[in-house]
Amino acid sequence: MLRKNYKYYWWCQVAGWGFVWLSMIFFAYTFDQKLTLIWLKRISLVPFAGIVTTHLLREVIKRYNWLLQPIEKILPKLLIAVVASSIFCSLIQIAGVQILSLTSGNRKLDFSTRLLASTLDNGLLIVPWLLIYYSYHYVEKSRRQQVGTLKLEALVKELELKTIKSHINPHFIFNALNSIRALIDENPSRARNAITELSNILRSSMQAEKLETVSFEKELNIVRDYLALEHIRFEDRLKVEYEIDEDTLDQPVPPMMLQTLVENAIKHGVSKQLTGGFVKIKSDFSDKFHELIIQNTGHLNGSINGDGFGLTSTRNRLQLLFGEKANFEIKEIGLNLVEAKVLIPVDVK
Amino acid sequence: MRAIIIDDERLARSELKKLLTDYPEIEIVAEAANASEGIEKIENLNPDLVFLDIQMPGKTGFDLLAELDRAPHVIFTTAYDEYALKAFEVNALDYLLKPVEPKRLADAIQKLHYQEEKETHFNPQVNVNRSLLTDADQVFVKDGERCWFVKLGEIRLFESVGNYAKVYFAGNKPLILKSLNALEERLDEKTFFRANRKHIVNLRMVEKVEPYFNGGLLLELKGGEKIEVSRRQTVKFKEMMSL
Numbered sequence: 001m002l003r004k005n006y007k008y009y010w011w012c013q014v015a016g017w018g019f020v021w022l023s024m025i026f027f028a029y030t031f032d033q034k035l036t037l038i039w040l041k042r043i044s045l046v047p048f049a050g051i052v053t054t055h056l057l058r059e060v061i062k063r064y065n066w067l068l069q070p071i072e073k074i075l076p077k078l079l080i081a082v083v084a085s086s087i088f089c090s091l092i093q094i095a096g097v098q099i100l101s102l103t104s105g106n107r108k109l110d111f112s113t114r115l116l117a118s119t120l121d122n123g124l125l126i127v128p129w130l131l132i133y134y135s136y137h138y139v140e141k142s143r144r145q146q147v148g149t150l151k152l153e154a155l156v157k158e159l160e161l162k163t164i165k166s167h168i169n170p171h172f173i174f175n176a177l178n179s180i181r182a183l184i185d186e187n188p189s190r191a192r193n194a195i196t197e198l199s200n201i202l203r204s205s206m207q208a209e210k211l212e213t214v215s216f217e218k219e220l221n222i223v224r225d226y227l228a229l230e231h232i233r234f235e236d237r238l239k240v241e242y243e244i245d246e247d248t249l250d251q252p253v254p255p256m257m258l259q260t261l262v263e264n265a266i267k268h269g270v271s272k273q274l275t276g277g278f279v280k281i282k283s284d285f286s287d288k289f290h291e292l293i294i295q296n297t298g299h300l301n302g303s304i305n306g307d308g309f310g311l312t313s314t315r316n317r318l319q320l321l322f323g324e325k326a327n328f329e330i331k332e333i334g335l336n337l338v339e340a341k342v343l344i345p346v347d348v349k
Numbered sequence: 350m351r352a353i354i355i356d357d358e359r360l361a362r363s364e365l366k367k368l369l370t371d372y373p374e375i376e377i378v379a380e381a382a383n384a385s386e387g388i389e390k391i392e393n394l395n396p397d398l399v400f401l402d403i404q405m406p407g408k409t410g411f412d413l414l415a416e417l418d419r420a421p422h423v424i425f426t427t428a429y430d431e432y433a434l435k436a437f438e439v440n441a442l443d444y445l446l447k448p449v450e451p452k453r454l455a456d457a458i459q460k461l462h463y464q465e466e467k468e469t470h471f472n473p474q475v476n477v478n479r480s481l482l483t484d485a486d487q488v489f490v491k492d493g494e495r496c497w498f499v500k501l502g503e504i505r506l507f508e509s510v511g512n513y514a515k516v517y518f519a520g521n522k523p524l525i526l527k528s529l530n531a532l533e534e535r536l537d538e539k540t541f542f543r544a545n546r547k548h549i550v551n552l553r554m555v556e557k558v559e560p561y562f563n564g565g566l567l568l569e570l571k572g573g574e575k576i577e578v579s580r581r582q583t584v585k586f587k588e589m590m591s592l
Contacts, residue, residue, distance in 0.1 A: 170428075170429045171404075171428050171429040173429075174428035174429050174446070174447055174448065175358070175361075175428040175429075175447065177447075177448050178358075178360070178361055178364060178428060178447040178448040178449075179358065179360045179361065179364075181364055181448045182360035182361065182363050182364035182367070183360065185367070186360075186363070232360065233358050233360065233361075234358070235359060235360075271357075271404075271406055272406050272407070273406055274383055274385075274406050274407045276406075
């Protein structure tokens with residue numbers, strides 16, 4: 001990268017100063033000046049001195065990090081640098097003329113006049129050089145920043161997905177383990193089943209981190225296991241109903257999403273009811289959507305009303321996977337009844 | 350030692366009971382499946398110890414404690430309530446994580462015995478009159494997210510704020526939902542003195558007594574609070590102090 005940039009820099013230097021050199025010849029030719037060899041040699045000193053000077057100028061800019069400092073702070077320094085390098089450039093030219101004895105016989109000017117004239121000329125070349133140098137770096141910098149921001153955004157999205165996916169409530173796990181321990185004496189075969197159910201949930205929550213989507217059937221099996229475990233805890237305080245259209249079983253869904261919604265239905269709904277409540281899971285096609293509905297006893301309280309982490313992230317996750325048409329909403333649909341609805345667009349072939 | 354288990358899950362209660370069979374000195378006198386039931390049973394049976402779940406339908410375990418006049422010894426049982434347990438700032442409280450480790454239960458019960466012993470040693474006649482609260486009795490105070498178990502002896506001042514009472518102890522002054530009159534009835538008047546319409550003062554926390562205009566007094570408490578004693582109560586105060 002750096003080597004490539006360095007090569008690029010030298011190409012620009014040669015091309016730029018070469019252009020200056022050629023245009024000087026061109027103007028001389030059009031204005032019908034005599035193109036003597038001495039004159040040509042003298043003219044050639046301009047790009048040579050220019051490259052040496054601007055290269056040194058670049059070294060100064062890089063060494064003191066002038067590119068990174070705010071422009072209003074650096075402007076006076078730049079002005080001084082321009083004047084200094086113009087003078088320096090002229091000195092090289094004059095020295096070259098003297099050493100190679102390229103003086104044209106007809107014009108005899110004293111040293112200070114020559115220096116001043118030539119400094120002004122060179123200044124007119126060094127200022128554009130500096131402008132080009134600076135604008136290149138500004139464009140480059142903002143481009144790099146944009147790429148950086150994009151990369152960061154992608155990373156954030158990926159991390160978000162990961163955290164949502166692996167979300168399984170520790171409160172649930174420990175409560176389930178506690179119930180299972182009590183069941184070991186009371187109902188050993190139920191206890192054995194419960195351990196299988198818990199392992200299924202844990203396994204799929206771990207796999208969920210790797211997969212983008214799973215079939216609805218798989219997800220539903222997890223939810224059945226989950227609800228069976230919660231049933232051990234809540235006993236007759238929890239009633240579960242399913243209304244599943246079998247054709248929806250093959251539809252892709254985000255892993256652990258239904259599970260999270262059902263978990264919330266129990267955590268914020270049923271478990272807060274003194275006399276218990278129910279959870280109903282419906283899955284069907286409606287229009288061009290796969291419609292998933294979770295109804296539960298309970299109220300929506302202000303804090304989870306649309307803004308809670310789980311709900312916003314559920315919507316984001318759906319839209320990341322299935323596009324803008326996918327939707328998620330949750331609302332109270334009756335006295336003590338909450339409904340969460342997921343809409344996933346179906347590919348119609 | 351008589352205990353009550355309060356947990357909304359039947360299996361959790363039965364598991365804890367099973368674990369407690371190893372401790373014959375702890376007798377389970379009742380069980381409750383929610384906070385309201387729990388309050389009723391605590392008030393009727395006056396247990397020495399309560400095993401209390403924090404998350405329950407309706408009211409939480411903290412709400413339950415805040416409604417009691419006198420907080421019993423409490424061991425919290427919870428599956429995973431990192432945040433709820435953080436609510437306790439200063440007080441050492443005991444809690445068991447479900448599923449309960451037998452070793453942790455043994456520690457908790459031992460700690461309890463030690464505390465009981467200490468209390469009976471310093472306050473031999475604790476159980477004489479259960480309707481009156483003494484210095485050693487603790488109350489549970491909940492203010493928003495923060496909770497405390499406070500011994501009455503540590504409280505300097507109750508201040509009436511509408512329907513609430515502001516409780517001053519150490520560097521805190523949380524609000525509790527109790528009227529000053531109700532508090533006065535339950536507090537031992539030898540220690541807690543009604544200085545005026547709005548304040549009940551712990552007399553052991555009084556640092557300075559100064560005469561005030563109109564024949565009243567001004568009490569300065571250890572926390573720096575200055576409380577005016579009404580003229581009528583000044584007479585009573587002088588009577589009590591002259592003994």
